[in-house]
Amino acid sequence: MTADDLRRRAVRAVWHPYTEITSFEASAFPVVERAEGCSLFAVDGRELLDGISSWWCVNLGHGHPRIVEAIRAQAGRLQHVLLGGVSHPRAIELGERLAAVAPPGLGHALFAADGSVAVEAALKVALQYWVNRGVAGRTRFVALEGGYHGDTLGAIGVGFVDGFHAPFRDAVRPALRAASPHCNRCPVGRAPETCGVECFASMEELVREHHRECAAVVVEPLCQAAAGMRIYPPEYLRRLRALCDRYGLLLVADEIATGFGRTGATFACEHAGVTPDVLTVGKGLTGGALPMSATLVTDAVYDAFRAEGGRARTFFHGTTFCGNPITAAAALAALDVYRDERIVEGVPPRGAILAEGMARVARRLGDAPLRTLGLVAAVEIPEAAGGAACARAVVRRALELGLFLRPLGPVVYLWPPLNAPETVLREMVARLERAAEDIARTGAAPPG
Ligand SMILES: Cc1ncc(COP(=O)(O)O)c(C=O)c1O
Structure with a gap:
């Protein structure tokens, strides 16, 4: 079967998400058949560096042997059992391990498969928490402009992104929106040196005015990722x-x-010394090997769901494969790898390499503003330098040069595996720099 045959079958039989159908059909997109470390191997022989960790989840590189072995071992013992009224050792161990690595106090894990579903659970937990406590009317949420929390309808309500979610605008209940604390484009016109987190006033005002009708405030701590890697300071979270x-x-x-580990601490909340009441995790939980997510809650939240005065206050929310033993085994192995390979400790030095290289990329793209945090580095291409069209051209050129990326509007970014060797990090940056240089020079992706 040739690459062309597979591409023809792919566009006929598979609906590729976040992908424009007509232009995709016309392109020689990669069909990946194998991956190892930071590399994707396509059936046409191309090796591509995975510059965005396959949608931000493959933190430990593709095919980490300890995770692969854990999956194999668990598959031979117990593939699946429900978690309603039954438990199993891998879920128990994983709940305990998550409580140990999360900010203190988040001792109870509700499992799911995708991030969006963990967010849906978090929203429903917050709503029912108030109902269970006998408080009526707390049915809304406060969130940030530019937030993104997944593509299910509840998640869209708190994380509306115009470019993605406009067709669903009238079908969702929108959250109350505080100004995005976006340091690159400070909503109150401050520079980092003079920042007193004045942007927080917008959040303060909303909460003061509307708290009686709200169940919770929902944020992505420190980095509004899908909005284009908008970074904001820990003081905001405090x-x-x-x-x-x-x-x-x-x-x-x-x-x-x-x-x-993405931000240089196991959880971004740690930078602010903050424990939320509810924490959602997914993506890197299994090192990106298998789909798994979790919603972690404090004792105070969990206890609000116990029967009281003879009245059941059960949370009637679950998904068939929640806490699946194979995915839980993968997550346990990933947590071992994070610990044993000191992954988080490796983020700041790797981040420095990335930041230095991306500063060069930014200069080549019309002195685009650069934003970095941990092992995230993004440049936002100014309108005058081509904006979103330029970002798409850079990403296409990068693919030709063996680097797989996806733009976020006018933003080009790198989000490499956290354990990427230094040489690979430098190679990713070099390929992106060359792509930026080619596009800045020619204005379009040259052939080949
Ligand atoms: C902050 C955040 N929340 C939720 C999600 C949704 O996760 P999933 O795509 O696994 O449903 C994402 C996905 O990118 C995300 O970045």
Whole structure:
């Protein structure tokens, strides 16, 4: 079977998400048949560096042998059993291990498969928490402009991204939106040197005015990833924790993208010394090998779901494969690797390499603003330098040069596996720099 044959069958039989159908059909897209470490191997013989960790999840590289072995071993013993009214050792161990690595106090794990479903669970937990406590009317959420929390309808309500979700605008209940604390484009016009987190006033005002109708505030801590890697300071989170405490709102931290080391701490909340009431994780939980997510909650939240005064207060929410033993075994192995290979400790030095290289890329793209945090580095191409069209051209050229990326509007970014060897990191940056140089020079992707 040739690559062309597979491409023909792919466009006929598979609906590729976040992919424009007509232009995709016309392109020689990669058909990946194998992957190892930071490399994807396509059936036409191409080797591509995975510059975005396959949608931000393959934190430990493709095919980590310890995760592969854990999957094999578990598959031979117990593939699946439900978690309703039954438990199993891998789920128990994983709940305990997550409680041990998460910010203190998040001792109870509700499992799912995808990040969006963990967010849906978090929203429903927050809503029912108030119902169970006998408090009526807390049916809304406060979120940030530019937030993204997944593509299910509830998640869209708190994470509306215009470019993705406009067709569903009238079908979702929108959250109340505070200004995005986007340091590159400070909403109150401050520079980092003079920042007093004045942008927090917008959040403060909303919560003060609307807290009686709200169940929770939902944020991506420190990095609004899908909005184009918008970075904001830990002080914002500290103030948000204090604000939620003052007004009695739950704080939901969505660490599906930032969790497990991406920002240079196991969880971004650690930079602020904050424990949310609800924490969502996914993506890197299994090192990106298998789909698994979790919604972690504090004792106070969990206990609100126990029967009280003879009245059941059960959470009637579950998905068939939640806590699946094979995915849980993969997650346990991934947690071992994070610990034994000191993955988080390796992020700051790798991040410095990435930041230095991306500064060169930014210069080649019209002095685009650069934003970095841990092992995330993004440049936003100014409109004058071509904006989103330029970003698409750079990404196409990078693919020709053996680097797989996807743009976020006018933003080009790298989100490599956290254990990428230094040489590979430098190679990713070099390929991106060359792509940027070619596009800046020619204005389009040259052939070959
Ligand atoms: C912060 C955040 N939350 C939730 C999600 C949704 O996760 P999933 O795509 O696994 O449903 C994403 C996905 O990118 C995300 O970045």
